[in-house]
Amino acid sequence: MASANRGIPNWKAVQAAQHRRQLVNRIILTVVSSLILLIFLYPVYFWVTASLRPTREIFSLPPPLALYEPTGSYWSVVIGGRSYNEVIREVAGANAGTGGGGTSGYYVIPFLQTSMIVGGISTAIVILIATPTAYALSRFQPRGKQNLVFFILSTRFTPAVTAVLPLFLLYKDLNWIDTYHGLILAHTVINLPIAILLMKSFFDDIPQDLDEAAMVDGCTRFGAFRRIVIRYVAPGMAAAAVLCLIFSWNEFLFTLYLTRSEIRTIPVAMSTFDSSSGGTEWGFLAAAGSAAMIPVFIFILFVQRHLVRGLTMGAVRG
Amino acid sequence: MAHSETILVRAPQIAAETSSRRRFWSGNNPWFWLTPAIIFMLAYSVIPLIYNIYLSLNEFNTRKKTFEFVGGENWTNLLGFQVNTTNGLQIVFNDPRFANAVGITIQYVVFALLIQLTLGLIIALLLDARPFGAGIMQALIILPMVTAPTVASMLFRLLTHPQFGFISNALYTFGLLTRDEPLIGGTGRYALIGVMLIEIWQWTPFFVLIILAGLKGLPPELMEAAEVDGATWWQRLTHIKIPLLRGVLTIAILFRLVDLYKIVDYVFILTAGGPGGHTETLSYYGYTFFTKANWGMAATIGLFLMIVAWVTAFAYIKIFKVRW
Numbered sequence: 001m002a003s004a005n006r007g008i009p010n011w012k013a014v015q016a017a018q019h020r021r022q023l024v025n026r027i028i029l030t031v032v033s034s035l036i037l038l039i040f041l042y043p044v045y046f047w048v049t050a051s052l053r054p055t056r057e058i059f060s061l062p063p064p065l066a067l068y069e070p071t072g073s074y075w076s077v078v079i080g081g082r083s084y085n086e087v088i089r090e091v092a093g094a095n096a097g098t099g100g101g102g103t104s105g106y107y108v109i110p111f112l113q114t115s116m117i118v119g120g121i122s123t124a125i126v127i128l129i130a131t132p133t134a135y136a137l138s139r140f141q142p143r144g145k146q147n148l149v150f151f152i153l154s155t156r157f158t159p160a161v162t163a164v165l166p167l168f169l170l171y172k173d174l175n176w177i178d179t180y181h182g183l184i185l186a187h188t189v190i191n192l193p194i195a196i197l198l199m200k201s202f203f204d205d206i207p208q209d210l211d212e213a214a215m216v217d218g219c220t221r222f223g224a225f226r227r228i229v230i231r232y233v234a235p236g237m238a239a240a241a242v243l244c245l246i247f248s249w250n251e252f253l254f255t256l257y258l259t260r261s262e263i264r265t266i267p268v269a270m271s272t273f274d275s276s277s278g279g280t281e282w283g284f285l286a287a288a289g290s291a292a293m294i295p296v297f298i299f300i301l302f303v304q305r306h307l308v309r310g311l312t313m314g315a316v317r318g
Numbered sequence: 319m320a321h322s323e324t325i326l327v328r329a330p331q332i333a334a335e336t337s338s339r340r341r342f343w344s345g346n347n348p349w350f351w352l353t354p355a356i357i358f359m360l361a362y363s364v365i366p367l368i369y370n371i372y373l374s375l376n377e378f379n380t381r382k383k384t385f386e387f388v389g390g391e392n393w394t395n396l397l398g399f400q401v402n403t404t405n406g407l408q409i410v411f412n413d414p415r416f417a418n419a420v421g422i423t424i425q426y427v428v429f430a431l432l433i434q435l436t437l438g439l440i441i442a443l444l445l446d447a448r449p450f451g452a453g454i455m456q457a458l459i460i461l462p463m464v465t466a467p468t469v470a471s472m473l474f475r476l477l478t479h480p481q482f483g484f485i486s487n488a489l490y491t492f493g494l495l496t497r498d499e500p501l502i503g504g505t506g507r508y509a510l511i512g513v514m515l516i517e518i519w520q521w522t523p524f525f526v527l528i529i530l531a532g533l534k535g536l537p538p539e540l541m542e543a544a545e546v547d548g549a550t551w552w553q554r555l556t557h558i559k560i561p562l563l564r565g566v567l568t569i570a571i572l573f574r575l576v577d578l579y580k581i582v583d584y585v586f587i588l589t590a591g592g593p594g595g596h597t598e599t600l601s602y603y604g605y606t607f608f609t610k611a612n613w614g615m616a617a618t619i620g621l622f623l624m625i626v627a628w629v630t631a632f633a634y635i636k637i638f639k640v641r642w
Binding site: 026027029030032033034036037040041043044046047050058059061062063129130132133135136137140142148149150151152153154155156157158159160161162163165166167168169170185186188189192193196197200220221222223225246249250252253257266267268270271274280282285286289292293296297299300301304307308311312313314315316317318 | 343488527604617
């Protein structure tokens with residue numbers, strides 16, 4: 001109004017000023033959010049770089065941001081299979097020999113393989129069982145459907161410590177401890193409830209008319225499912241599969257109870273690496289931990305969009 | 319004419335008679351689809367559950383390697399009832415370590431949940447206000463969440479190491495803690511905070527993502543209308559955004575709540591319940607019986623924990639009308 005009174009149309013200047021203010025606000029916003037993000041990312045950075053530093057640099061305070069003397073020694077043991085004794089002298093110098101047990105145990109490739117096998121097969125079984133179940137829960141209204149959903153949820157809400165004890169004792173009687181099939185079935189049952197309800201939400205997104213059109217055209221319901229609906233739900237299946245793979249990869253307590261030494265997935269193997277009392281060898285641990293993290297970070301790229309949906313069993317559509 | 323009429327009248331009946339077996343395989347019967355999963359889940363959840371109840375009523379004799387029926391003794395070891403004149407019927411803890419574990423678990427659940435929720439809300443609101451690179455930030459903040467809990471615990475063990483840990487030393491520098499009473503170790507007064515640090519680091523992103531998903535779903539016209547009507551940023555947040563986010567927040571809290579009860583991985587790696595039981599959650603206390611081959615007590619604590627988790631979850635689902 002003031003500008004109109006003076007008769008000078010300086011609205012452009014007003015607008016420019018407002019834009020500038022908005023830009024400044026946005027820059028402040030960016031700085032603040034980046035700082036918070038960096039706090040959350042720092043531990044990951046710290047851990048991955050610790051796997052590349054000589055021992056004394058891991059402990060220097062405050063931890064340097066840059067890598068001054070990068071070394072691949074830990075990694076050469078962890079994934080390259082070089083002998084521990086040879087490498088410890090390189091990274092620890094005069095302090096060599098302070099390390100405790102687990103001297104040959106840092107080679108993680110076998111554990112990663114186990115993780116892959118267990119995760120891969122259990123995920124395949126999960127998807128195989130969950131897909132028809134999810135379809136039925138989405139398309140039919142059988143009596144007691146809500147109870148069935150609660151039953152599925154209740155398995156998700158059961159604490160691991162509760163579920164694993166009877167399993168452990170049953171497995172002992174069956175001689176299933178430390179076997180692939182035992183561990184794979186256990187991982188299957190952990191992921192099954194998540195996959196069923198997650199995939200139900202994907203089926204819910206596909207209009208019922210699609211099945212009905214196929215059935216009008218002469219397909220049986222099963223035929224409609226097999227030929228038509230499954231193609232539309234395939235991306236959802238893939239997302240569910242990757243999520244199950246990640247959950248299986250990170251699973252700890254079941255694997256700890258149900259395996260001894262033959263079959264160990266990477267998280268459980270990690271927990272045994274520092275069981276020795278003679279000083280934890282952080283460089284090796286960091287390298288092994290990073291080796292466990294990196295595959296998951298790659299997997300997650302594929303399912304980032306569906307992550308929220310997966311973590312809430314389909315209740316929140318991301 | 320009469321003949322065809324008969325057929326028409328009988329048509330539904332004929333259809334019904336056409337081999338119920340064939341109709342099962344055509345897939346119109348819901349149980350055709352549900353059977354595999356139900357068999358699997360019965361085998362893997364009902365049998366263990368029944369076995370668990372059996373175990374909780376027995377004691378394992380480690381010398382004879384047999385189970386001996388003890389009735390409710392495992393339960394009364396933990397909990398008892400007491401009738402007194404002022405309060406009537408009262409539940410009392412017979413095992414101080416169990417009472418301690420319950421207390422630790424409650425503290426852990428309440429504080430971790432509140433902190434995660436608040437931080438998650440703040441970060442989500444920041445990212446929702448479209449800073450530069452919001453998409454990349456949203457992608458990167460997932461990383462803590464998908465790190466294996468074991469690896470995360472290991473990493474925080476180094477960061478909170480009383481001597482070399484970056485976090486510990488930062489706390490010493492700021493005078494928040496002293497070397498005599500570090501975060502992890504010492505008398506263990508602050509150890510639970512150390513465990514919560516991992517929890518918060520890993521699971522705040524969960525709230526960020528879910529709240530962001532909820533914020534994306536809000537109609538933008540509503541915000542504009544409120545802004546035109548002169549609502550301040552705070553008013554828009556508390557009167558429009560948060561009420562509309564209710565559904566999303568409800569589900570996020572449900573999942574975290576149930577998972578927080580079960581916390582064991584972090585404790586296992588970071589503190590092993592110590593020092594002095596200051597980080598001994600219910601899950602971990604159950605685990606200690608497992609290591610002693612005291613299956614009866616381990617099963618009892620497990621069942622107790624399960625009942626608490628189920629009652630909480632399903633009461634929550636009923637109260638907040640969460641639907642699947």
